[in-house]
Amino acid sequence: xxxxxxxxxxxxxxxxxxxxxxxxxxxxxxxxxxxxxxxxxxxxxxxxxxxxxxxxxxxxxxxxxxxxxxxxxxxxxxxxxxxxxxxxxxxxxxxxxxxxxxxxxxxxxxxxxxxxxxxxxxxxxxxxxxxxxxxxxxxxxxxxxxxxxxxxxxxxxxxxxxxxxxxxxxxxxxxxxxxxxxxxxxxxxxxxxxxxxxxxxxxxxxxxxxxxxxxxxxxxxxxxxxxxxxxxxxxxxxxxxxxxxxxxxxxxxxxxxxxxxxxxxxxxxxxxxxxxxxxxxxxxxxxxxxxxxxxxxxxxxxxxxxxxxxxxxxxxxxxxxxxxxxxxxxxxxxxxxxxxxxxxxxxxxxxxxxxxxxxxxxxxxxxxxxxxxxxxxxxxxxxxxxxx
Amino acid sequence: xxxxxxxxxxxxxxxxxxxxxxxxxxxxxxxxxxxxxxxxxxxxxxxxxxxxxxxxxxxxxxxxxxxxxxxxxxxxxxxxxxxxxxxxxxxxxxxxxxxxxxxxxxxxxxxxxxxxxxxxxxxxxxxxxxxxxxxxxxxxxxxxxxxxxxxxxxxxxxxxxxxxxxxxxxxxxxxxxxxxxxxxxxxxxxxxxxxxxxxxxxxxxxxxxxxxxxxxxxxxxxxxxxxxxxxxxxxxxxxxxxxxxxxxxxxxxxxxxxxxxxxxxxxxxxxxxxxxxxxxxxxxxxxxxxxxxxxxxxxxxxxxxxxxxxxxxxxxxxxxxxxxxxxxxxxxxxxxxxxxxxxxxxxxxxxxxxxxxxxxxxxxxxxxxxxxxxxxxxxxxxxxxxxxxxxxxxxxxxxxxxxxxxxxxxxxxxxxxxxxxxxxxxxxxxxxxxxxxxxxxxxxxxxxxxxxxxxxxxxxxxxxxxxxxxxxxxxxxxxxxxxxxxxxxxxxxxxxxxxxxxxxxxxxxxxxxxxxxxxxxxxxxxxxxxxxxxx
Numbered sequence: 070x071x072x073x074x075x076x077x078x079x080x081x082x083x084x085x086x087x088x089x090x091x092x093x094x095x096x097x098x099x100x101x102x103x104x105x106x107x108x109x110x111x112x113x114x115x116x117x118x119x120x121x122x123x124x125x126x127x128x129x130x131x132x133x134x135x136x137x138x139x140x141x142x143x144x145x146x147x148x149x150x151x152x153x154x155x156x157x158x159x160x161x162x163x164x165x166x167x168x169x170x171x172x173x174x175x176x177x178x179x180x181x182x183x184x185x186x187x188x189x190x191x192x193x194x195x196x197x198x199x200x201x202x203x204x205x206x207x208x209x210x211x212x213x214x215x216x217x218x219x220x221x222x223x224x225x226x227x228x229x230x231x232x233x234x235x236x237x238x239x240x241x242x243x244x245x246x247x248x249x250x251x252x253x254x255x256x257x258x259x260x261x262x263x264x265x266x267x268x269x270x271x272x273x274x275x276x277x278x279x280x281x282x283x284x285x286x287x288x289x290x291x292x293x294x295x296x297x298x299x300x301x302x303x304x305x306x307x308x309x310x311x312x313x314x315x316x317x318x319x320x321x322x323x324x325x326x327x328x329x330x331x332x333x334x335x336x337x338x339x340x341x342x343x344x345x346x347x348x349x350x351x352x353x354x355x356x357x358x359x360x361x362x363x364x365x366x367x368x369x370x371x372x373x374x375x376x377x378x379x380x381x382x383x384x385x386x387x388x389x390x391x392x393x394x395x396x397x398x399x400x401x402x403x404x405x406x407x408x409x410x411x412x413x414x415x416x417x418x419x420x421x422x423x424x425x426x427x428x429x430x431x432x433x434x435x436x437x438x439x440x441x442x443x444x445x446x447x448x449x450x451x452x453x454x455x456x457x
Numbered sequence: 458x459x460x461x462x463x464x465x466x467x468x469x470x471x472x473x474x475x476x477x478x479x480x481x482x483x484x485x486x487x488x489x490x491x492x493x494x495x496x497x498x499x500x501x502x503x504x505x506x507x508x509x510x511x512x513x514x515x516x517x518x519x520x521x522x523x524x525x526x527x528x529x530x531x532x533x534x535x536x537x538x539x540x541x542x543x544x545x546x547x548x549x550x551x552x553x554x555x556x557x558x559x560x561x562x563x564x565x566x567x568x569x570x571x572x573x574x575x576x577x578x579x580x581x582x583x584x585x586x587x588x589x590x591x592x593x594x595x596x597x598x599x600x601x602x603x604x605x606x607x608x609x610x611x612x613x614x615x616x617x618x619x620x621x622x623x624x625x626x627x628x629x630x631x632x633x634x635x636x637x638x639x640x641x642x643x644x645x646x647x648x649x650x651x652x653x654x655x656x657x658x659x660x661x662x663x664x665x666x667x668x669x670x671x672x673x674x675x676x677x678x679x680x681x682x683x684x685x686x687x688x689x690x691x692x693x694x695x696x697x698x699x700x701x702x703x704x705x706x707x708x709x710x711x712x713x714x715x716x717x718x719x720x721x722x723x724x725x726x727x728x729x730x731x732x733x734x735x736x737x738x739x740x741x742x743x744x745x746x747x748x749x750x751x752x753x754x755x756x757x758x759x760x761x762x763x764x765x766x767x768x769x770x771x772x773x774x775x776x777x778x779x780x781x782x783x784x785x786x787x788x789x790x791x792x793x794x795x796x797x798x799x800x801x802x803x804x805x806x807x808x809x810x811x812x813x814x815x816x817x818x819x820x821x822x823x824x825x826x827x828x829x830x831x832x833x834x835x836x837x838x839x840x841x842x843x844x845x846x847x848x849x850x851x852x853x854x855x856x857x858x859x860x861x862x863x864x865x866x867x868x869x870x871x872x873x874x875x876x877x878x879x880x881x882x883x884x885x886x887x888x889x890x891x892x893x894x895x896x897x898x899x900x901x902x903x904x905x906x907x908x909x910x911x912x913x914x915x916x917x918x919x920x921x922x923x924x925x926x927x928x929x930x931x932x933x934x935x936x937x938x939x940x941x942x943x944x945x946x947x948x949x950x951x952x953x954x955x956x957x958x959x960x961x962x963x964x965x966x967x968x969x970x971x972x973x974x975x976x977x978x979x980x981x982x983x984x985x986x987x988x989x990x991x992x
Contacts, residue, residue, distance in 0.1 A: 095904040095916075098836055113833045120823035128816060131794050135812065139802040140734070146801035150736035159791045160784060167780045170830065175773060177832040182769050223520055223912055231518040232915050238518075239914045257766075262606040263699060265764060265839060269905040273835035276765045278700060279605060280693020283766035300839040300907040302599045304606055305526045308910030363525070374592050375526060375611070402593070402609045 099269050102291045102316070106272025108177045116170060123166075181273065184286045187254035191245070195257075195264030195277035195299070197404040198306035202245050205256075209329045212409055215309045216240040220359060223309060224367060239296040242359075244313035248322035249289050257283040261404060262304060268297030268314050276301055289316040304402065306363055340412045340440060346420065346433040353421025356414045360406065361422075369426030375402075380427040389434060392419060393442050412439040472977055484568035485977065486553045487870075492575050493550025494863075498939070500542030500582065501856075505932050507535035512894075512928035515921050520912050528911035529597035534589065536600035540717070541624045542582045544851065547859050548720040549574075549631045552659050555866065556635060558968040558975060559653045561644030561983045566637035574630035581623030588613035588620075599909060601710065602677065604691040604702050608684050615685070618677045625670040632666035635659055644967075644983035650744070651989045653966055654737065657744050658723030661751045665712045665719070668755070673709040676702060700765050707758035715754040718850060719747060721818075721858040722789060725811050728865055729793055731962050732808035733800030739792040746785035746792075753782050763834045772831050779829035783822070790819055805959070806880035810861035813888045814854055821849030824899070839909075842902025848895045857887070860938060867942065868958045872974030873949030875941050883941065886934035894927030964988055 100110045138144045194201040199214035215223075219238050222229035231237040247253055257266060259277040267274030274297075275285045289295075297312040317325060358367065361379075365371050369379035379385050384392055393415060399405030410418070416436040423430040473479050473488065483489060510531050514522050523531070553571065557564055565571050588595040593611010596602065607614065639660045643652070652660075679702070682688040689695025691702045722743075730737040737743065760779040763772060793815050802808070824846040828837045837843060860883075868874050897920035902908075906917045913921065954973045962969040965988055971979050 096900045098903045099905070109832050109836055112830060113827065113836070116827040116830055116833065120826060124819065124823060127790060127794060127819065131797060131812075131815070134794070134797045134800070135802060138733075138798065138800050139804070141803070144799075144801050146734040147799040148735060149799075150738055150740065152739075155795070156739055156742045156788065160788060163784050163787045167783060171777060171780060174776065174830040174832055178769065178772060178776070181832060181835070225520040225524055227519070229519075231912075232918075237915050238912060262609070263603060267839075267907070269836065273832075274764050274838060275835075278693075278765065280699070281766070297905070298907050298910070302529065302603075302606065302909045304609065305524075305529065305597075307529070308525065308907075308912050372524065372526075375594055401611070 101270040101272045102289050102293065102295065103270075103272055103287050104290070105177070105181055105287070106270060108180065109272045112173055112177055115173065119166060119170065181285070184254055184284050187252045187286055189248075189251060190254045190256060191247070192256040192258070193266055193277060195259035195261075195266065195303065195310075196409055197261050197304050198299070198310040199409065200241075200245075200266070200310065200312060201260075201409075204326075207326055209326065209333075211243050211329075213241045213243045213245060213313070214359060215311060216242050217355070217359065219311075220309070220363075224362065236296065238309065239298070239311045239313070241311055241313045244294070244315045246315045246317060246322065246325050247289060248319045249292050249316045251319070252286060252288045255285050255287070257285070260408070261399075263301050264299045264303045264310070265301035266297070266312060267300045268295050268312055270295040270297075271314070274300050289314075292316050292318055292321075309363070336411065336413075340436045343437075344413075344416065344433070344435060346424070349417045349420035349433050350424060352413070353417035353419070354425065356410065356418040357421050357425075360410065361418065364403070369422070369428075379422050382428075385422050386428050386430050389419065389432075389438075390442065393439060412436040415439045482572070484564075484572050486557050486565045486568070486571065487975065487977065489565075489571050489575055490550045490552075490554030491870075493546050493553060493578075496575075496579065496582075497543050497547035497550055497859075498942075500538055500546070501935070503586070504535050504538035504543055505935065507531045507538065509928060509932050511535065512925040514911055515913070516925040517922065518913055518915050518918050523911070525911045526594055526597055529599075529909065530589070530595040532909050533596050533599055534585070537585060537596075538582070539851075540600065540713070541585075542578075544717045544855050544859070545628065546578055548659075548662075548717070549628075549635075551655075551720070551724070551859075551862055551866075552631075552635050554870065555968060556638055556656055556659060557642065558971060558979055559656050559966055560639065560642060560647050561967055561980045561987060562638060562642035563978060563980050564642075565634050566642055567634045570630050571634055574627045574634065577623050577627040577630070581620045581627060584616055584623065585620040588616050591616065601703075601706055602680065603706070604680060604683065604699055607680060615681060618681050621677045622674055625674045628666050629670050632663040632670075636663040636667075639663075644980070644987055646983075646985065646987045647967075650741065651987055653723075654726035654740070654743055654747075655720065655723035658719040658726075658747050661747050662716050662719045665716050665751055665754065669709040669712045669716075672705060673713075676705040676709065679705075700762070703762050703765060704759065707761045708755070710761065711758045712751070712754040714847070714850070715750060717855050718818075719751065721814070721855045722747060724858045724862045724865075725793065725814055727966065728807050728811045728861055729796050729815075731959050731965050732805060732811075733797050733802050734961055735796055735800040736965075737792070738795035738798075739788075742788055743792055746788045749785040750782060753778065753785070757782065760829060760831075760834070763831045764838050776829060776831040780826065783826050783829075786822055790815060790822070803960075805864075806875075806877060806884055807861040807865035809881070809884045809888075810857045810864070813884070814857045814861065817849055817853035817857070817891070821846055821854060824849065837902065839907055840902035841898040841906045841908055844908045845895050845898035845902060848898070852895065853888070853891045857891075860884075860887070863938070863942065865959075866968075867945050868949075868954040869968055869971070869973050869975055871945050871949065872954060873945050874952050874954050875945040875949055877950075879937060879941050883934060883937040886937070887931060890927045890930035890934060892927070894924055894931050897921075897924045897927075 098110055098113050100107055190205040192203040192205055199212050201212050203210045218234045219240055221227060222231050222234045222237060257275050257277040258281060259279045261279060263276055263278050265274050265276045271287045273285060275283050293316055295314045299307055299310045364376040365379050371378035397405060397407035413436045416434045416439045419434045423432060480492060514528055591612045593613060595613050596610050596617045598607040639656060679690040683690055683692060689697040691697050691699045693699060726737055726743055757775060757779045759767060759775040828834045864875060864880055901917055901920050906913055956973050957963045957969045958973060967984060967987055
């Protein structure tokens with residue numbers, strides 16, 4: 070018994086020590102920033118308090134009995150072993166409690182399902198391992214993936230303290246921007262495997278399933294930045310595809326929409342200009358770090374048995390068409406990057422892997438050449454099992 | 458053996474065959490029970506080592522020890538090994554040892570099949586373990602093996618699928634054997650409503666296994682043909698449906714978790730009355746509640762899939778049906794409490810583990826009830842809250858009760874007493890550390906940490922560290938159990954145990970009317986009179 074006490078004391082001290090170091094953790098579900106998330110929070114608290122009350126009753130009885138009805142206190146066992154009335158009572162009362170919980174739960178459920186009268190629609194597509202957002206009302210379209218700082222720090226033995234990275238693993242290169250107090254309809258699907266889109270502050274998550282479209286809605290009440298993650302195991306980098314939603318006042322949102330249209334034009338012209346080898350390699354290094362390094366390793370060494378090395382690879386240093394074809398279509402565990410990366414990205418990363426990571430092919434691949442290749446490929450959804 | 462017995466007096470007791478081959482060819486229920494239990498204990502440490510790799514990586518934010526792909530293999534293999542290699546075989550082992558002795562039968566009904574089902578289990582688990590060394594790594598898509606992700610597995614996929622087939626056949630044979638034994642081999646006086654609860658719960662579990670294992674085998678076979686034979690059961694591009702797999706899987710998966718918990722209920726209902734020195738309260742209602750839980754387990758599967766986008770009617774139905782499970786489960790917990798009430802309790806290690814089971818399983822039940830509420834499950838789903846929930850219903854429930862069963866029957870099996878002082882140390886270390894390990898995971902889940910991630914945002918750091926510390930205490934303290942079992946087999950405390958072992962136990966179960974240690978063959982003639990829980 071003395072040992073137990075010592076253990077308890079040690080643990081308490083440990084808890085205090087850890088607690089004072091940083092106190093930004095939370096213990097309970099967050100209330101969130103939508104009407105639905107508040108309803109869900111209330112339901113959670115109702116269920117929690119009911120469970121605590123039942124727990125106090127049952128465990129109280131049990132521990133009373135454990136303390137007073139023991140042999141060492143000289144308690145003699147009574148031999149009763151059945152009581153139908155009691156059995157009926159402890160069947161009926163829980164049933165009533167359950168009905169009491171089911172009624173508000175049903176109401177919330179119906180509210181969540183009421184997707185009518187939405188003011189705008191955003192299509193979310195899950196990819197290994199990033200999110201694609203399409204604003205169906207105004208042609209805005211982009212991919213959103215883990216930000217560079219987190220991505221560098223999360224590599225094994227990176228030597229970077231995650232605590233020094235702002236919003237480590239919960240930050241993206243391009244967040245989803247939405248207006249406040251607007252009923253937004255989300256459409257969910259996936260390109261490769263099942264993912265699940267979850268921002269706790271919005272109150273729900275929804276699976277994104279290849280070939281199927283799911284719906285959900287939200288209306289954010291308060292401007293701010295809300296973070297979440299993929300919650301359905303989707304392969305190697307499942308832990309590294311966060312979601313960031315920035316809710317803006319309506320006028321700020323309108324300005325952001327205008328800005329996006331300008332950006333789209335700039336991106337299109339970048340694909341047409343002639344790039345120097347240095348420019349391509351510099352950009353390619355970033356593209357490689359964000360998309361390739363987590364499997365093929367930052368130095369291109371790969372991982373024996375699972376992910377092939379880039380350095381010295383016949384495919385990397387060989388025919389550019391075969392190489393780009395593989396990058397676009399993917400194979401086995403390798404995602405199809407065809408729609409995730411732009412022509413500029415492909416040109417840059419190809420040039421980089423052919424002329425970096427210990428390879429020396431000595432050529433540079435122009436975005437315009439990639440664009441020709443892209444148009445010659447079938448649009449999408451080739452049979453991805455053909456390699457087997 | 459039958460050819461030999463003809464020349465012998467039937468009541469003559471044959472000892473076990475000599476030498477190593479005894480363990481390979483044995484058809485004796487006690488030998489096979491021992492094999493199952495030792496195999497399960499070994500796998501408990503293999504699966505536990507994988508869990509420690511997981512907790513070590515999660516000790517601090519950042520990737521320090523393993524790469525994400527291997528981490529995913531670890532979560533997958535940990536679950537598969539623990540479910541199919543440790544917990545299920547351990548209960549089959551207990552069933553082998555105890556059911557014939559509890560119902561007054563000389564052996565299992567189908568002894569040769571009994572041997573075969575054990576060795577198929579070993580083959581299945583070895584095949585599964587071999588995938589760790591294959592190109593592309595072990596399966597890394599979670600033990601649920603959801604397509605399309607699982608189809609990206611490397612060379613391991615067909616091996617994992619055949620392993621599931623073998624494990625399934627082994628389980629089905631074990632279940633058939635147990636059912637056949639219970640229905641055909643009971644002593645004449647042992648009517649169904651006099652059977653110990655452990656026998657009852659296993660009878661019902663047997664039916665669950667026969668119903669679900671073929672479903673799982675079917676699901677993984679469809680994965681096999683999708684990958685290798687150009688079918689598209691689960692491929693939307695070919696007209697299939699990835700969610701169909703989840704429906705099939707969970708039609709197996711939900712009863713499967715009850716396969717692990719119903720025998721747990723049975724052992725708890727066997728142990729608690731003995732140490733409360735009272736008959737089990739509400740024997741009949743315990744039997745009916747077990748049957749009700751088993752029935753409900755077949756009609757609630759989609760509560761694992763509230764977020765896949767089912768129609769509203771489906772969501773509501775599965776929410777209501779799931780909530781119903783709380784009623785029979787509550788009845789069980791109330792009955793155990795009433796069994797303790799006004800008893801004359803002592804707290805030997807089996808009782809301590811059983812009481813901890815009732816308390817901690819109930820906590821797992823509470824979180825289960827919370828996540829039955831579909832709208833709130835949209836928050837809980839696939840977070841550490843779920844991880845905490847099912848570990849509470851498996852570790853301080855099933856595993857604790859397996860430990861309790863070990864301590865409870867070890868003196869009967871070996872004829873020696875275990876070291877009670879060390880056993881209590883094992884209990885207290887386990888009971889405290891298991892809570893340090895799993896309780897903080899509730900907070901992590903509610904605060905927004907998804908499950909199956911190898912690295913996490915820094916606000917989750919503190920509770921992950923505490924959870925890992927709990928794991929580092931819990932894991933090694935299980936070695937005490939191995940030491941105690943070893944010492945007990947080798948002679949224990951040296952004190953010779955009585956036939957009854959525990960005060961008044963012979964009033965509760967037939968096994969305590971046999972000599973300690975139980976002879977190699979028992980109940981060659983059925984007992985005339987049997988105990989009941991109505992004394």
